Amino acid sequence: MSIIKFLTSKTFFKQILLAVVAVVVLCFILLKWLNVTTNHGDFETVPELKGKSIKVAELELKDNNLVMKIQDSANYNPDYPKFSVIEQEPLAGTKVKENRKIYITLNPSGYRKMNIPENLIDQTYRQVKPTLEALGFKVGEITYVDNIGKDMVLKLTHKGKTLKAGDKLAKTSIIDLVLGNGNRQ
Secondary structure: OOHHHHHOOHHHHHHHHHHHHHHHHHHHHHHHHHHHHOOOOOOEEOOOOOOOEHHHHHHHHHHOOOEEEEEOOOOOOOOOOOOEEEEEEOOOOOEEOOOOEEEEEEOOOOOOEEEOOOOOOOOEHHHHHHHHHHOOOEEEEEEEEOOOOOOEEEEEEEOOEEEOOOOEEEOOOEEEEEEEOOOOO
C-alpha cells in the first residue's frame, strides 16, 4: 500500500478525527480542573497593616487567609511605634489569591548606633560639622573657650559626657562642640 493511498484512506481520517476529539476533551478537562484547583475568581483583599504591631498584623492576615513574611529593617522611623509595620508589599486594598505571602518591614527598636570617627579633634568646625551630619548626627550647642585656634574643635560632648573616637551613639544624637575662640589663654 502506497503512502498516498494511506493518506487518503478512510482509516487515516478516522484516526485524525479521534485524535482531534481526544485533544479537545483533554483540554476541556484540564481547564475545568485548573478552575477548581486555583479558585478562579476568588480573591482576598490585603488589609492595611502600617502602624500596627506584629501580633495585630499576624491576626489580620490569618483572618484573610494570607501568610506573613517579615523582612529585616535598619531604617528606623520615629513616626511609628517600635516593632510596628512601616511597609508592606503588596499594598493595602490589593486583591490577591488565598495563602499569598505578604511581605512586611518592621520598625526597629531605635536608630542604629554609629561610631564617632577619628581625627575630629583639632579640625575646624567647617570640616567637623559636615562629617557628623553625614553620619546622621546633629550638631547641638556650640561653646567657645580661650584657645588660639579659632573655630578649632577641642572637645565633643553628648549629654555632658566627653566623647572620644570609637564611641557609639545612636543616629540623630545631638553632639555639642567646644571650639576655640582665637584668644590666648
